[in-house]
Amino acid sequence: MNTNARIPFLATLAVAVLVVALLVVGRGGGSGPSASPSPSASSASSSASGSKSPVGSSSPSGSVALTKLSVGLGFIPSVQFAQFYLAQRAGYYRDAGLNVTFQNKIDPDLIALVGQGALDIGIADGTSIIPAVSQNIPVRYIATVYAQFPNVVYAKASSGIKTAADLRGRKLGTPGKYGSSWIMLQALLGSAGLKTSDVDIQLYPDFGQGAALQQGAVDAATGFVNNEPVQLQLSGTTATILRVDSIVPLPGNGLITSTDSLAAKHDALKGFVAATLRAENDIIADPQKGLDAAVAAVPDLGKDKATQMAILNATIETWQSDYTKVNGLGAIDRDAWTKSITFMSGLPDKPVARAVTVDELVSEELLAK
Amino acid sequence: MITSFTIATERHEPSEPPRSVAGVEVRGLDFSYGPARTGEVPRPVLAGVSLSLEPGELVALVGPNGCGKSTLLRLVAGLLRPAAGSIAIGDRPVDGPDPRVGLVFQAPRLLPWRSVLDNVAFPLELAGWARSARYERARELLLLVGMNGSEGERPHQLSGGMRQRAAIARALVLEPSVLLLDEPFSALDALTRDRLNLELQDLWRVTGSSTLLVTHSIPEAVFLADRVLVMSPRPGRIVAEVPIRLPRPRALDQLDAAIVSESAAAVRMHLEAEVAA
Amino acid sequence: MRLRSDRFQTGWIVAAAVLFVLLWQAIVIVGNFRPFVLPPPGSVGARFVQAWTDGTMERHVPTTLSEIVLGFGAGAALGVIVGYVLARSRFAERLLSPYIVAAQATPVLAIAPLLALWFGTGLLSKVIICSLIVFFPIAVATMVGIRSVDADLLEMCRAFRARPAQVLSKVEIPGALPSILGGFRVGVTLAVIGAIVGEWAGGEQGLGVLINLARGSLFDTPLLFATLATIALIGVALYAAIALLERRLVGARG
Numbered sequence: 001m002n003t004n005a006r007i008p009f010l011a012t013l014a015v016a017v018l019v020v021a022l023l024v025v026g027r028g029g030g031s032g033p034s035a036s037p038s039p040s041a042s043s044a045s046s047s048a049s050g051s052k053s054p055v056g057s058s059s060p061s062g063s064v065a066l067t068k069l070s071v072g073l074g075f076i077p078s079v080q081f082a083q084f085y086l087a088q089r090a091g092y093y094r095d096a097g098l099n100v101t102f103q104n105k106i107d108p109d110l111i112a113l114v115g116q117g118a119l120d121i122g123i124a125d126g127t128s129i130i131p132a133v134s135q136n137i138p139v140r141y142i143a144t145v146y147a148q149f150p151n152v153v154y155a156k157a158s159s160g161i162k163t164a165a166d167l168r169g170r171k172l173g174t175p176g177k178y179g180s181s182w183i184m185l186q187a188l189l190g191s192a193g194l195k196t197s198d199v200d201i202q203l204y205p206d207f208g209q210g211a212a213l214q215q216g217a218v219d220a221a222t223g224f225v226n227n228e229p230v231q232l233q234l235s236g237t238t239a240t241i242l243r244v245d246s247i248v249p250l251p252g253n254g255l256i257t258s259t260d261s262l263a264a265k266h267d268a269l270k271g272f273v274a275a276t277l278r279a280e281n282d283i284i285a286d287p288q289k290g291l292d293a294a295v296a297a298v299p300d301l302g303k304d305k306a307t308q309m310a311i312l313n314a315t316i317e318t319w320q321s322d323y324t325k326v327n328g329l330g331a332i333d334r335d336a337w338t339k340s341i342t343f344m345s346g347l348p349d350k351p352v353a354r355a356v357t358v359d360e361l362v363s364e365e366l367l368a369k
Numbered sequence: 370m371i372t373s374f375t376i377a378t379e380r381h382e383p384s385e386p387p388r389s390v391a392g393v394e395v396r397g398l399d400f401s402y403g404p405a406r407t408g409e410v411p412r413p414v415l416a417g418v419s420l421s422l423e424p425g426e427l428v429a430l431v432g433p434n435g436c437g438k439s440t441l442l443r444l445v446a447g448l449l450r451p452a453a454g455s456i457a458i459g460d461r462p463v464d465g466p467d468p469r470v471g472l473v474f475q476a477p478r479l480l481p482w483r484s485v486l487d488n489v490a491f492p493l494e495l496a497g498w499a500r501s502a503r504y505e506r507a508r509e510l511l512l513l514v515g516m517n518g519s520e521g522e523r524p525h526q527l528s529g530g531m532r533q534r535a536a537i538a539r540a541l542v543l544e545p546s547v548l549l550l551d552e553p554f555s556a557l558d559a560l561t562r563d564r565l566n567l568e569l570q571d572l573w574r575v576t577g578s579s580t581l582l583v584t585h586s587i588p589e590a591v592f593l594a595d596r597v598l599v600m601s602p603r604p605g606r607i608v609a610e611v612p613i614r615l616p617r618p619r620a621l622d623q624l625d626a627a628i629v630s631e632s633a634a635a636v637r638m639h640l641e642a643e644v645a646a
Numbered sequence: 647m648r649l650r651s652d653r654f655q656t657g658w659i660v661a662a663a664v665l666f667v668l669l670w671q672a673i674v675i676v677g678n679f680r681p682f683v684l685p686p687p688g689s690v691g692a693r694f695v696q697a698w699t700d701g702t703m704e705r706h707v708p709t710t711l712s713e714i715v716l717g718f719g720a721g722a723a724l725g726v727i728v729g730y731v732l733a734r735s736r737f738a739e740r741l742l743s744p745y746i747v748a749a750q751a752t753p754v755l756a757i758a759p760l761l762a763l764w765f766g767t768g769l770l771s772k773v774i775i776c777s778l779i780v781f782f783p784i785a786v787a788t789m790v791g792i793r794s795v796d797a798d799l800l801e802m803c804r805a806f807r808a809r810p811a812q813v814l815s816k817v818e819i820p821g822a823l824p825s826i827l828g829g830f831r832v833g834v835t836l837a838v839i840g841a842i843v844g845e846w847a848g849g850e851q852g853l854g855v856l857i858n859l860a861r862g863s864l865f866d867t868p869l870l871f872a873t874l875a876t877i878a879l880i881g882v883a884l885y886a887a888i889a890l891l892e893r894r895l896v897g898a899r900g
Binding site (some may be wrong): 060071109111112115116128132134135136137138177179182203205206208294320329349350351353 | 680687762767
């Protein structure tokens, strides 16, 4: 009787101890996720420093220690991150007294990792920041990268789809009913008085909607303006692109940091933003510089430079908008953020858990005036 | 009248019409283990075994370990096929598991997840009897072996003796002409064994089945049998026959009688001669 | 005595659960974890209740549950049949085993997107994933169970002229039942994992989708934990159902 009774008790105790141990190990190791391999991080930083001057980790002035900053980029190393690679390679970060390392992370995880302090800086879009902050994840959006919302619906021109209203009853491929593509789709369809149920939605969880569109399995698909539609155009097919900006100006991807870092590493972050925007301006002036830096950081990209250049050009276009032309690269359009909060608060999934203000979401203090 | 007619057809009891008790005739039986397809050298187990059971006779078979007694029993039951020779029950040959045979094994071989009643009724169930008819018949048999009241129990709740009684009831449930017993009481303690020997004698007298009993125990063989057959070591054959001229019904205290001792001594002599050879 | 022992055990089980929750809370306090990293038990509990009352679980639980039940049913049926064939035919075992083991060694996580591609992101692909993951342990358990059926009982059946179908239904299956049900126990918990993995590979409803939603769209960590708790509860409930079935079917044996 005694021994029988003890078994569940001991088992529970063992489980509890195990949980504690795992958590302690996870924390001790400087947050579990960062232990995962990040293929481009080391190659990016080493090739960048190697190509410029052999300084390695020692500071250029010889005495001032560099401030370390870890930056989380999207999951796949890409020419879309050319400005970061160029700022590294050209020494802009080092000149700002920074030792920057890159890590590739899955997008939704980036926000939690930044909020937790495991990463200093990450990239995330407004449609993720609004729900995250409404769940009290302490992050701020500090600089705009994509001044136009990069998630679009696109179709072959031959499909006859010209406006959002034409999507009614057509087959549309998308990875899943969550995330920024899904929010964009609801906004786009809403502008034509359509609901998602008015469209025949096909799910491609492995992001195969681009291939499905090319093969004609779907009439339209969601994608990134600087990726799938570019590939379609390169294959010789004219693409029609339906953008959401003119309907609801959803804030695109930008740099994020945690509220703690914003206070504790203010100057370093400010230096990082300035160096990154400087590299962006360089690339706008001479896209080849961006491509070279990206190929140096991620040699695989050198296999098909024409494609990469096309993607980079589309990316450069997305960096800029009427708003940035007036207010400068990286500028944050508070009006667009306000409209996004209103729009997302009305969505059926209720992604905005509590009322949030623009001041809780963005911080413009790191942007040079 | 009409009712009884209906019941009779539905039950198709083997007792209607009354069955005839048949004898067993075994002629020149050869048997080997080690089938040709494995390329093994066949190991002969039985070599030219002949024996016969008169209808209603109780014959015991004794022999050294591994002499093929159990094999011989399985051949008669139709579970094995002889390499040569013939087996007949009455005037019909045995050419497969035979409905005229009731078999009791050394272990009770009851289905552990079934009640005693369902175990005894098992052969009837396999033969397609209706539920009520087979339970009625199984209850008769349980009454016969003195197990009325244990119908609902599971095998693991029974003593070893009770389990073997249930196994005997199961063997008798289809009213076989021939009852074959393979060392049925060898795993039981001496007192239980004596009591079951008595009960087996009573059962044999009630059912009238021709009975072949394989046993290691000379006293058991002498106490129960009309004749005791002695087998040689492998390859087995029948080397002696000892008739037991003891009046029936036999009682346990008769085991001390002179005639029993003499018969037992005769059997033992033949057995020892064979083992020494 | 029995009653006292039961009450005694219940006391310990409750105490263990309380200890678990207290430890959890202590970890949150000592580690100073933010709620989006490790929410305290109270907020998970509140979110759990909310999700069960505001229609969230009503929308997702039936989907996942039906995937599990159908997938487990199909996988278990196939597993028992194949397990039987493997037990009774050495040739079949030698012929099929390498493929079956190889299929089992392939991570479901890797096959799930392919199955979604071939069979769509509806119910079918999830049922297939559940069946695949359930199949192996049940096939192996059945094979072991059938092989362990006492050969003496089979000879007894032959002596009483049982037909092969009768031997199967009256002796082999009942005899192998404890082992088969052991396979069911393992299988049913794997079916839960299969359904979630299947939903991750694409789907509109279900607890796996809710995990993605909570993690990738809503950033609602308490909802994520409440969903995990719901999945765990489903697993425990199904396991208990199999255990109950086991007790009813084989509990009375010696």
